Amino acid sequence: MTGFIVPGSPEWLRLITPSKVPAILGVSRFKSQFTLWHEMAGSVAPAPVSERQQDDYDYGHAAEAAAAEYWKWKHAGWRLSRGEVQLRNPSLPFAHLATIDRRASRGRSRRVVEVKTARDLYEYGDDGSGEVPADYAAQVLTQQLISGWHDDADLVVWPQYGMPRIYKVPFNEAVAAAIVARCAAWVESLRAGTPPNLDDSITCYETVRALHPDIDDVEIEIDEGLAVDYLELDARRKEIEAAARGAKTKVLDAMGRARVAVVGDVKVADRRAGKHSIALYPATKNLSQIQEHAA
Known part of the structure; x- marks a missing residue:
């Protein structure tokens, strides 16, 4: 062409x-x-x-x-x-x-x-x-x-x-x-004009925000089940974030100066140099292998 x-x-x-x-x-x-x-x-x-x-x-x-x-x-x-x-x-x-x-x-x-x-x-x-x-x-x-x-x-x-x-x-x-x-x-x-369904990705969330940039001074009734899901999940998110941060801190402490943490020969996480400090990257894909190892 x-x-x-x-x-x-x-x-x-x-x-x-x-x-x-x-x-x-x-x-x-x-x-x-x-x-x-x-x-x-x-x-x-x-x-x-x-x-x-x-x-x-x-x-x-x-x-x-x-x-x-x-x-x-x-x-x-x-x-x-x-x-x-x-x-x-x-x-x-x-x-x-x-x-x-x-x-x-x-x-x-x-x-x-x-x-x-x-x-x-x-x-x-x-x-x-x-x-x-x-x-x-x-x-x-x-x-x-x-x-x-x-x-x-x-x-x-x-x-x-x-x-x-x-x-x-x-x-x-x-x-x-x-x-x-x-x-x-x-x-x-x-x-x-038929868009796909919403999903839980970050880009989907940002797109919905971009589709509705203005704020009208009105109230709107939403589904009760949706309201309960949203508020319960938000409360659990804060608990999970705190627990995850604590576990991350323990892994970093256990690693010391090491680059990679493993269980057996399975990678758990690795430390990398970030812009301002060391960052920890989890090998989440390996969770099932580590669970099998621990069983």
């Missing part, structure tokens, strides 16, 4: 893109279905990019160049595009666009190469299984779907701490067909 469409632009926002598919499927760790729907419908503006986020984006673009060189060392005989490649697939029944970090080619073969940055592999979403997180897998598979390049895609993770890693993402026809059906239904919901 000709004419590069800038990701994040108003034109880009109206299109189905691989980066939006995780939210459309409800598997995104970063954005809710409700939020994406209202952004695409134009009822709320996407959250402004903070200075820290822009710094992360700038680092990510710089890391792409290093990741590309690393990938080429690992794939002798292959060539990479110099920059991002944008593609459309005329067979898809909705307006869409794929922006792919790099196009790999060797002879007639083509392959998607996507780059992600993270503080470490755990922050990226690898809990030690070596598997690609569902949201990133959905994004890359959609890139394969739109591009028509069905060879295994390569997802290069460039961590700030540790060695880069290349994950393979195989193409799956059944999953691709499900993505097409879900995206078509999503576009129809936009036409019909």
Whole structure:
């Protein structure tokens, strides 16, 4: 295709893109279905990019160049595009666009190469299984779907701490067909003005706040059950936050100067240097393994 469409632009926002598919499927760790729907419908503006986020984006673009060189060392005989490649697939029944970090080619073969940055592999979403997180897998598979390049895609993770890693993402026809059906239904919901249900994510909460910025000096009757749930949960939240803070303090004290806390060979948490002090990051995904160990 000709004419590069800038990701994040108003034109880009109206299109189905691989980066939006995780939210459309409800598997995104970063954005809710409700939020994406209202952004695409134009009822709320996407959250402004903070200075820290822009710094992360700038680092990510710089890391792409290093990741590309690393990938080429690992794939002798292959060539990479110099920059991002944008593609459309005329067979898809909705307006869409794929922006792919790099196009790999060797002879007639083509392959998607996507780059992600993270503080470490755990922050990226690898809990030690070596598997690609569902949201990133959905994004890359959609890139394969739109591009028509069905060879295994390569997802290069460039961590700030540790060695880069290349994950393979195989193409799956059944999953691709499900993505097409879900995206078509999503576009129809936009036409019909039917948003997804609310959920308990932070982005959904922030979107509801943005949808109702004004305050009218009136009262409104709400469901009694909803009122009880809200007030009971808020009371429990304060108790749980205090208990969690106490447990966190004990873990930090037990760790001393250590970087990682473990039970057996299972990670519990790790200490990282924050902007002003040391921060503790829990390995919550490992809870079931630790519970089994303790049983």
